[in-house]
Amino acid sequence: MKKLISLAIATSLFASSAFAADLIGTREPIAKDAVYFVLTDRFVNGDKSNDQRSQGGKELHTFDRPIAGGPKGQTANIGYLGGDFKGLLDNADYIRDMGFGAVWITPIVDNPDEAFTGSEPVKWKGFMQDGGKTGYHGYWGVNFYKLDEHLPSKNLDFRGLTKGLKDKGLLTVLDIVANHGSPAFTMTKKQPQFGQIFDKDGKLIADMQNLAPEKLDPKNNPLHAFYHSYPDLVQLSNFDENNPAVMDYLVGAYLQWIDQGAAAFRVDTIRHMPSSFFKAFADRIREKHPGFFMFGESFDYDGNVIAAHTWDRNGGYSVLDFPMKEAMGEVFGKPSKGYERLAQSLYLTKGPYANPYDLMTFYDNHDMPRIDATDAGFINANNWLYTVRGTPVIYYGSEMGFERGKAEHEGNRNYYGLANIAKAKRSPIYKSMRQIALIRKATPALQRGLQYNVSLAGDTASFYRVLQDSKYPREVALVVLNKGARASNVSVPASDIEPGIYRSKISGKSLRLRSGRAASFAVPANGVDVWVKSGRLTNRKISRALNEAMSTKGHQGDTPAKTANNQ
Numbered sequence: 001m002k003k004l005i006s007l008a009i010a011t012s013l014f015a016s017s018a019f020a021a022d023l024i025g026t027r028e029p030i031a032k033d034a035v036y037f038v039l040t041d042r043f044v045n046g047d048k049s050n051d052q053r054s055q056g057g058k059e060l061h062t063f064d065r066p067i068a069g070g071p072k073g074q075t076a077n078i079g080y081l082g083g084d085f086k087g088l089l090d091n092a093d094y095i096r097d098m099g100f101g102a103v104w105i106t107p108i109v110d111n112p113d114e115a116f117t118g119s120e121p122v123k124w125k126g127f128m129q130d131g132g133k134t135g136y137h138g139y140w141g142v143n144f145y146k147l148d149e150h151l152p153s154k155n156l157d158f159r160g161l162t163k164g165l166k167d168k169g170l171l172t173v174l175d176i177v178a179n180h181g182s183p184a185f186t187m188t189k190k191q192p193q194f195g196q197i198f199d200k201d202g203k204l205i206a207d208m209q210n211l212a213p214e215k216l217d218p219k220n221n222p223l224h225a226f227y228h229s230y231p232d233l234v235q236l237s238n239f240d241e242n243n244p245a246v247m248d249y250l251v252g253a254y255l256q257w258i259d260q261g262a263a264a265f266r267v268d269t270i271r272h273m274p275s276s277f278f279k280a281f282a283d284r285i286r287e288k289h290p291g292f293f294m295f296g297e298s299f300d301y302d303g304n305v306i307a308a309h310t311w312d313r314n315g316g317y318s319v320l321d322f323p324m325k326e327a328m329g330e331v332f333g334k335p336s337k338g339y340e341r342l343a344q345s346l347y348l349t350k351g352p353y354a355n356p357y358d359l360m361t362f363y364d365n366h367d368m369p370r371i372d373a374t375d376a377g378f379i380n381a382n383n384w385l386y387t388v389r390g391t392p393v394i395y396y397g398s399e400m401g402f403e404r405g406k407a408e409h410e411g412n413r414n415y416y417g418l419a420n421i422a423k424a425k426r427s428p429i430y431k432s433m434r435q436i437a438l439i440r441k442a443t444p445a446l447q448r449g450l451q452y453n454v455s456l457a458g459d460t461a462s463f464y465r466v467l468q469d470s471k472y473p474r475e476v477a478l479v480v481l482n483k484g485a486r487a488s489n490v491s492v493p494a495s496d497i498e499p500g501i502y503r504s505k506i507s508g509k510s511l512r513l514r515s516g517r518a519a520s521f522a523v524p525a526n527g528v529d530v531w532v533k534s535g536r537l538t539n540r541k542i543s544r545a546l547n548e549a550m551s552t553k554g555h556q557g558d559t560p561a562k563t564a565n566n567q
Contacts, residue, residue, distance in 0.1 A: 023468035023537065023546050025357030025389055025450050025553070028318075030264055030293050032447045033101025034392040034437055035173060039366055040105050040151060041080055041136040042415050043396055044087030047153040051082045052113075060114040060191075062134040067409055069124035074411060078122050078133040079115070081415045085161040086153045092168040094421055098399060098430070099437025103165060104173035104266055106366075108151055108158055108257070110143040111135025111182065112193040118186030119235050126409045128234055130183055137366070137413070138175065139268060140182035140236075142193045144253035145200035162261025174262035178250050178281065179269040184208035184227075184237035195237050197226055199249070200256075208237055232272055241277040251284045258289055267317065270296030271306075275314035282315035295319055295360045299367070301326045303345070307352030307555060321345070321359040321390055328363040332381035332483070333373045339456040339481070346389065348451055349552040356553060357448070361390035364398065366413055371398075372405035375428055376526045380483040382433040383528035386440045387465070387479045389451045399433055400424035439505045439530055445475035446530070450546045450553075454496045459484035460523070462492055466546055468537055478502065478531040482523035494518045498539040502531040515539075 025031075045051070056062045065079030088103070095103060112135055121131035138148065147158060156164075162172045184195030187210050195208035206226030208216065213231045216224040218240075225243055232238040239246050254265070265285075270278060278296075286292050295318035298306040303323045308314055324345040330337045347356045363381050364371045373381065378401050385392045396416055397403065400423060403411040424430045440446045449465035456463070461481040468474050476498050480490040499515040506529050513519055515538075523529055537543050 022470070023450050023466050023543075023550060024472070025448050025467075026355060027448070027471070028293060028358055028391075030102065030171070031357070031391050032441070032444075033171060034099060034386070034394065034440065035102045035104050035360070036095050036098070036100040036394055036396065037104040037365065038088065038106070038396040039083070039137060039413055040085070040088060040108075041083040041138075042413050043083040044091050044417055044421070045082030045084065045415075046086030046088070046090045047084050048082065050084055050150055050153055052080065052150055056114040056134075060117070062113065062115060062136075065115060065132060065134065067122055067124050070410065076124065076409050076411050076414065078136070078409075080134060080136040080150055082150075083415070084151050084153065085156050085158070089156065089161055089164045089168075091418075091421060092165055092170055096169050098434050099441050100394075101169065101441065102171040102173050102263070104393065105175060107138030107141060107175045107177055107268075108147055109138065109141040109253070110146040110148045110198075111138060111140045112142055112191070114191055114193075116183050116194065117188045117191060118183055118194075122409055124409060125407060127407075129409075130234055135182065139177055141177055142182050142196055143198040143200075143202070144250065145256060146198070146202075157260075158257065159260040162263075166261070171263040172261055173264045173266055174257055175266045175268060176254055176257075177268045178239065178278075179272040180233060180236040180238055181206075182237060183235040185210050185212050186235050197237075197249070200252070205245075205249075206237075213238060233269070239273075241273050247277070247280060247284075251281065254285065255288055258285070258292070264293040264295070266320075267294055267296040270309055270317065270319075271298040271300065275308065278309070278317065279313065279315040282317065293318065297367075298322070303347055304352045307354070310354040310358070311555065312354065316354065318358045318360055320365075320393070321361045324359075324361055324390070325363055328381055328384070329371055332363070332377045332384070333371055336377075338458040339461040339483070340458075342384070342388075342461075343453065343456045346451070346453075348389070348453075349549050351553070352555050354554050357389050357450075359390045360393050361385055361388065362393040362395070365393075365395050367408065368412075369407040370395070370402075370404050370412055373401070375401060376483075376485070378404075378429040379432040379526050380481070382429070383436055383481055383483075384461075386433075386436040387446055387477075387481070387528065387530065388463075389465075392437075392440075394433075397424075399430045400427035401429055435506075436528060443475065443477055443505065443530065443532060444472045445477040445532065446479075448472060449475065449477060450549055452542050452545055452549075454492055455490075460488055460490045462490050462521075464498065464542065466537055466542070474535055476500070476533050476535075476537055480521045480523050480529050480531075482525065482527050485525050487522060487524050487527075489520045490523050491518060491520045495541055496539070498533070498537060498542055500533040500535065500538075502533045505530040505532060
């Protein structure tokens with residue numbers, strides 16, 4: 001009898017350890033919402049009355065400044081082109097209908113009213129050049145409390161935009177800058193606003209006065225105290241995080257925009273300020289808005305570097321997943337490497353991130369060349385992006401392969417407009433992306449589930465996304481992918497079969513997978529299928545692996561090989 005009792009206890013302990021109550025990747029609210037990223041000025045001109053076409057005068061005009069020297073038929077522009085809040089809101093249905101739940105917009109704060117006369121003049125395909133450029137992108141703030149005049153319309157300010165988008169089912173993710181203001185020196189002669197900061201009442205509180213950073217005198221000139229006496233990025237003014245006035249100014253400004261409807265922040269150039277600054281910034285924002293979600297741009301392809309921003313002691317930010325971006329370019333772009341290349345960037349267990357499931361995943365943006373891929377490459381990239389761990393971020397126009405392969409000064413940021421919106425709806429990329437995006441939107445396991453890889457090799461991939469949590473529907477999703485040019489059978493071995501009745505989110509067909517029996521799935525060329533079953537996970541091998549993943553998905557220490565501080 002004692003042996004039977006001992007066996008029963010052992011069996012009970014084994015079962016409880018094999019089948020945890022909760023198996024979930026992330027509980028972040030934004031995980032349910034794929035994000036569409038727009039440079040507001042380059043999306044749609046909904047109101048020509050706010051174009052400011054005469055701003056800056058004849059020589060330093062800010063509207064429509066094409067870059068010379070490009071090949072015939074190719075264009076790029078460093079002036080404003082008219083995109084605004086009205087153009088965005090008027091086309092919110094287009095964005096929502098593609099399956100997005102959030103829109104990330106570029107900074108909305110006031111930028112200078114002239115083209116910049118310093119720096120090296122921008123050339124076709126040029127890099128790190130600002131001469132002749134304007135603040136159309138929003139990253140050259142001079143008054144962080146004031147809306148740039150190119151964006152609002154009568155009866156449509158930022159509060160109106162966020163409410164209008166919310167009414168359409170879209171959250172607003174606001175791009176913010178804490179590292180720098182506008183270009184500040186090397187001007188032919190001092191220009192108004194450049195290198196200056198104004199408070200919420202319009203009072204000048206900082207001015208570099210067209211001086212090189214090393215010539216600033218913060219001890220004797222209060223207007224210099226906002227800045228470091230050394231340069232950072234090109235000729236941009238470099239905020240001094242050690243000055244409490246800088247923190248107070250930025251926190252006050254960004255709390256204002258949260259109060260007007262910003263639902264999350266994307267933090268520009270997060271690696272250019274010490275983590276101690278961003279920890280204090282996060283604490284002050286979340287003191288007023290607990291749990292407020294922020295993700296940073298740390299432009300580095302080393303996961304051990306960018307992960308430090310995600311740690312609680314550094315502010316608990318999410319980050320844009322640059323390591324996966326690099327891998328996606330190699331797998332779905334012209335190098336066309338196998339799926340095994342992507343496995344390296346997942347970091348599902350014992351990785352450097354606080355939680356890899358909180359990351360924002362993407363394959364291109366405004367600061368780098370758009371992914372150089374065929375239509376099939378885009379389709380395969382989206383099939384991966386919308387089913388793998390993380391929250392997808394799509395750069396405007398990628399739904400039709402807009403300006404594919406182009407860098408900033410050769411068309412990456414070109415105007416989109418209504419003509420391209422109409423054209424996109426006929427694109428095979430759009431149709432395929434919309435299908436998989438809507439599947440993700442309707443499948444909690446794809447949004448939040450832990451990932452268990454069956455096989456990532458060559459042109460095919462298979463993995464589970466498993467969600468077993470009392471707050472959400474219990475789901476098991478089996479994803480099968482084929483990026484090859486021909487149809488292929490994707491096999492799942494008997495040991496990796498989670499038995500049950502599944503329904504295909506693509507075809508609507510149902511099938512039963514049986515315990516101990518391998519299965520094979522026919523996947524078309526450049527195709528995907530998502531098979532979903534409801535209910536509890538029963539495969540002990542998968543359950544053991546995911547229970548271990550629950551305890552090891554976050555970083556296990558505080559000192560990776562490199563840190564994100566002061567690089």
